[in-house]
Amino acid sequence: xxxxxxxxxxxxxxxxxxxxxxxxxxxxxxxxxxxxxxxxxxxxxxxxxxxxxxxxxxxxxxxxxxxxxxxxxxxxxxxxxxxxxxxxxxxxxxxxxxxxxxxxxxxxxxxxxxxxxxxxxxxxxxxxxxxxxxxxxxxxxxxxxxxxxxxxxxxxxxxxxxxxxxxxxxxxxxxxxxxxxxxxxxxxxxxxxxxxxxxxxxxxxxxxxxxxxxxxxxxxxxxxxxxxxxxxxxxxxxxxxxxxxxxxxxxxxxxxxxxxxxxx
Numbered sequence: 001x002x003x004x005x006x007x008x009x010x011x012x013x014x015x016x017x018x019x020x021x022x023x024x025x026x027x028x029x030x031x032x033x034x035x036x037x038x039x040x041x042x043x044x045x046x047x048x049x050x051x052x053x054x055x056x057x058x059x060x061x062x063x064x065x066x067x068x069x070x071x072x073x074x075x076x077x078x079x080x081x082x083x084x085x086x087x088x089x090x091x092x093x094x095x096x097x098x099x100x101x102x103x104x105x106x107x108x109x110x111x112x113x114x115x116x117x118x119x120x121x122x123x124x125x126x127x128x129x130x131x132x133x134x135x136x137x138x139x140x141x142x143x144x145x146x147x148x149x150x151x152x153x154x155x156x157x158x159x160x161x162x163x164x165x166x167x168x169x170x171x172x173x174x175x176x177x178x179x180x181x182x183x184x185x186x187x188x189x190x191x192x193x194x195x196x197x198x199x200x201x202x203x204x205x206x207x208x209x210x211x212x213x214x215x216x217x218x219x220x221x222x223x224x225x226x227x228x229x230x231x232x233x234x235x236x237x238x239x240x241x242x243x244x245x246x247x248x249x250x251x252x253x254x255x256x257x258x259x260x261x262x263x264x
Contacts, residue, residue, distance in 0.1 A: 003025050003043060004025060006028075008027065008028040009025060009028075010025075010026055010060065010063055010064070011023065011024045011026050011044075011056070011060045012024050012057075012060040013056075014047070014052050014055055014056055021047065021048040021049075021052055022045070022046060022047035022048060022052040022053065022055075022056055023045060023046055023047075023056070024040060024044065024045045024053065024057060024060050025040065025044045025045065026039060026040050026044065026060060026064060026072075027039050027041065027044070028069070033142065034073070035070075035071040035262075036068050036069045036070055036071060037069060037071040037072070037073060038064045038069045038071070038072050038073070039073045039074075039075075040074040040075065041075055042075040042077075042256060044075070045074075050079075050081040050082045050084070051085055053082075053085050053086065053089075054085055054088065054089055065263055070262060070263040070264075071260070071261075071263075072091070072260070072261045072262075072263070073094075073258060073259070073260050074086060074091060074258070074259045074260075075097070075256050075257075075258050075259075076256060076257050076258075076259055077255070077256055078096075078255055078256060083257060083259075086259050087259075090261050091259035091260060091261045092259060092260060092261070093238045093257050093258075093259060094237065094238060094239075094257075094258050094259060094260040095235055095236065095237055095238065095257070095258035096235060096236055096237075096238055096244065096247075096256075096257055096258075097233065097234075097235045097255050097256040097257070097258070098233065098234055098235065098247055098248065098252030098253055098254055098255060099192075099195070099231055099232070099233050099252060099253055099255045100231065100232055100250070100251040100252045100253060101230070101231055101232075101251075102196065102221055102224045102225050102229050102230055102231055102232050103221065103225065104222070104225045105218050105219075105221040105222040105225065106218070107218070107219050107222045108215040108218045108219060109215075110169050110170050110171060110212075111170075111215050111216055111219035112167070112168060112170070112219075113159075113165070113166065113167060113223075114159050114166040114167065114175075114178065115159065116156060116159060118159075118175050119152060119155050119156060119159070121174070121175035121178075122166075122168070122175070122178055123148065123151060123152060123155065124204075125177070125178050125202045125203070125204070126146065126151060126155075126202075127144040127146075128203075128204070128205075129200070129202050130142060130143070130144040131144065132240070132242070133237060133240055137239045138237050138239040138240050139239075140237070158180070163182065163183055163186075163227070164180070164181070164182050165179070165180065165181035165182070165220065165223040165224070165227070166178070166180055167179045167180070167181070167216055167219050167220060167223060168216075169203070169212045169215050169216050169219075171207065171212070176203060176204045176206075176207045176212055177201075177202065177203030177204065177212040177213060177216055178200075178201070178203075178216070179198060179201045179217075179219070179220050180199055180200040180201075181196045181197065181198050181220055181223060181224060181232075182196070182199060183195075183196065183197070183227075183229075184196065184197045184233060192230075192231055194228075194229060195229055195231040195232060195233050196220075196223075196224040196231070196232045197232075197233050197234070198220055198232055198233065199234070201216070201234075208242070213246060217250050220232070232252075233255075234247055234252055235258075238257075
């Protein structure tokens with residue numbers, strides 16, 4: 001479905017001398033998770049020059065705020081002039097989307113694909129990201145409220161799928177960390193088509209900094225290469241200090257920033 005066809009979609013078009021020089025389109029996601037929101041997705045705006053987006057937003061945001069939709073999100077290419085234009089609209093960086101190439105790697109000792117016997121260990125790891133991101137300086141405010149039976153069934157289903165990379169790191173007979181990868185199309189992330197999406201990564205607090213994440217990163221590249229993926233995407237909160245340092249150090253280059261503004 002196109003963004004324009006989504007319910008509650010609205011926006012603005014800019015023209016100069018009868019020629020369209022930009023457009024901006026906002027859509028809506030679950031209010032329970034994101035507040036009374038508007039999202040400008042990666043394909044939700046295009047401009048001949050970045051300054052035009054400021055005029056487009058000024059026009060479109062009047063309707064959004066009149067409707068009580070005061071939490072505004074925008075996925076913006078990581079280009080200085082585009083980011084600067086949004087920053088001068090009082091947006092700030094919330095989330096980064098990164099990309100890197102995939103090459104052939106060996107599976108490090110301790111890493112393997114998850115098996116059904118690992119489900120309890122994976123359930124133990126499941127809430128750790130939410131728990132960590134509730135802390136300073138991220139303060140996501142998103143509570144962990146997954147139903148354990150539903151989550152157990154979901155994990156079992158993912159483990160059984162060849163196209164899903166449910167990877168674990170085992171130390172002294174115990175699973176202490178895990179990465180999950182999938183084809184980018186499964187998670188509706190932006191192009192490139194054929195990329196692997198590293199959508200989840202967690203380790204027990206007591207093993208952080210011990211090399212578990214490094215080993216799983218090598219395993220993730222090995223898995224992605226075996227699956228025929230040429231690139232890998234992931235994303236992280238910029239205020240999550242561990243993630244915002246770990247992923248760029250693993251070769252992920254910023255491609256997009258998710259920017260955020262709350263009014264007032």
